[in-house]
Amino acid sequence: DWPIRVEVLSRFKSAKDIKAVLDQVAEGKVDVIVGTHRLLQDDVKFKDVGLVIVDEEQRFGVRQKERLKALRAEVHLLTLTATPIPRTLNMAMSGLRDLSIIATPPAHRLAVKTFVAPWENETVVEAFQRELARGGQVYFLHNEVDSIEKMARDLQALVPEARIRVAHGQMAERELEQVMLDFHRQRFNVLVCTTIIESGIDIPSANTIVVNRADRFGLAQLHQVRGRVGRSHHRAYCYLIVPPKLTSDAEKRLEALAAIEELGAGFMLATHDLEIRGAGELLGEEQSGQIAEVGFSLYTELLERAVTSIKAGKIPDLDAGAPIGPEINLNLPALLPDDYLPDVHARLTQYKRISAAKTVDRLKELQVELVDRFGVLPDAAKHLFAVSELKLDAARLGIRKLDLGPTGGRLVFDAKPNIDPMSVIRMIQGQPRVYAMDGPDKLKMKLELPDAPSRLRAARALIATLAQG
Known part of the structure; x- marks a missing residue:
């Protein structure tokens, strides 16, 4: 009664039945054909294939998957797996493939x-x-x-x-x-x-x-x-x-x-597999290897930099070090305390997420998530988010270092800061006892900053003044 025709190819069918199904597939009389690796053999001809769905993708080799894609130039390919092989996971995480995760288990299902x-x-x-x-x-x-x-x-x-x-x-x-x-x-x-x-x-x-x-x-x-x-x-x-x-x-x-x-632990296990076995070759046939010497994080960072450079029409310089952000030192505790988040692995994960945040909104999202998962933030954790926010603002202005203590501090500019020099001059002329230049790229400050709140206020005010020009 359905308007589509579905057939099956497997070794459990007789040779006569298989031949009949193949003839109908070649003539376009079958809408959906479900099969094993048998679908990849030379005698299987499709009239007009538009969508290929590969279930249990980890059971297929690179050549087999590429053969499926080669059936037609415009074919759409959807692969399904509980545990993606390292090569596929690497391609997804480096932006070469789209990735969707179904993490919700069926109702009343218990873990094994x-x-x-x-x-x-x-x-x-x-x-x-x-x-x-x-x-x-x-x-x-x-x-x-x-x-x-x-x-x-x-x-x-x-x-x-x-x-x-x-x-x-x-x-x-x-x-x-x-x-x-x-x-x-x-x-x-x-x-x-x-x-x-x-x-x-x-x-x-x-x-x-x-x-x-x-x-x-x-x-x-x-x-x-x-x-x-x-x-x-x-x-x-x-x-x-x-x-x-x-x-x-x-x-x-x-x-x-x-x-x-x-x-729903398959994806997490697949990332462990990626770290243990390596990521394989993006353009070759190896589906694992190549990653053991550098670790997954550095590998993906190098790959991302290479892809970005090539997209911009440049030759990737993989010998160059990773860009280092501004150094903000306010001489106050800025960390996730042990008694707030006891698990070392969880703390390292949160530190990495905070340092990887590229916007203030993202930092606020992470802050809300931490409060939701682990409770009200202690002062040291609040300082960590405040310093991270200052780093983002300082990076936009071209500030290399900001150092503040009880009696003041200094600010170091990049070689080409994104700051109007007149704003610095006006600050010095307006408060000569507070601000003074110390060489071509350093600004000294003399201020009474006895505690953490006063240093955070001073740092925010200073960066805001320089940003206004």
């Missing part, structure tokens, strides 16, 4: 509780029995086809009451399909499987997953696997079984996964 532990029979038995006792189902992920049958037998000996079946990608299509349908219909309660379940499986009654040798998986892959459970209102559990000794990268991946388990 994650445990990292070495193999112990008691742990596995407890995980199985807890889930089976509440009438649920269990995934046991063992990613070695050669030994998967033996693992299933060992688990059956450990948990005799479990009804266990096996699923992997080397099984015949019909057999695999039947196993998955039986699991969905709860005809057995433990599925020993490979990463074939990584995406596209939605079984609300399966709420425990045990991943054997989790150290061999990537961060994005582990997050995808963990996402197979917790797809209803029940609390789900993920057990990552690891050997006693881990490589440093594996340890970082597992720490990140165990620490970030809240709903």
Whole structure:
């Protein structure tokens, strides 16, 4: 009854059915074609493709995605993923791709509780029995086809009451399909499987997953696997079984996964993956690497400067240091105190956001957010925002340094300040006992400024006077 025609291409269709669908696609009789990598083969011809949607984008290589885009010059491309690969995330964060984040989980959905532990029979038995006792189902992920049958037998000996079946990608299509349908219909309660379940499986009654040798998986892959459970209102559990000794990268991946388990954490995990593995090549085929030596923040800063220079028709000078803003020293505490924001990582994040603010309005937004999240700002935090605001005003005027203390201070100008020299002369002539030049680029001040409020008022008044000209 619908006005559009939808067809499917996958290995579960017969050759005759596939040929019929391909002919209709080539003739333009099919409006929407849903398929696996099968859509990328040479015998698939489209009459007039306008939109390509790639779900689970992390499963595709660069060549495959570029092939999809090459189907037609004006094709629109939308990629969907819970964990973007480093190259894609880097392109989005550097402005080369548009990015939208859906961070709101479905109603009544609970986060998956994650445990990292070495193999112990008691742990596995407890995980199985807890889930089976509440009438649920269990995934046991063992990613070695050669030994998967033996693992299933060992688990059956450990948990005799479990009804266990096996699923992997080397099984015949019909057999695999039947196993998955039986699991969905709860005809057995433990599925020993490979990463074939990584995406596209939605079984609300399966709420425990045990991943054997989790150290061999990537961060994005582990997050995808963990996402197979917790797809209803029940609390789900993920057990990552690891050997006693881990490589440093594996340890970082597992720490990140165990620490970030809240709903919608995929994007945050993807940024960790980007830092661990690197950003890959924007114009080449590598989807990770190239970032380990400099760190993510410096890498994105260098990339942004290069893109800005090229857009302006200049050759990027990547050896030049980052621009340093004015130095404002009022000899007063300007910081986020430990007792206000105890978490070190959270403090560093807020410092970075404050220093990156380019407008007074942005600083006010951050101030409102801090009050909303952590309570009324202490004086030291208020001073931090006041000094940051002074830095923005000083940068616009070409002031390099402002130093104020109990008995006054001095102001240092840039080589070419954005200030009318006559305004400085008028200040000196109007109050010769307060203001005096000290060399060609320094203005000295003699003022009684005993406390923080008086220094902030004096700094604001001075910058406002110079700005008026």
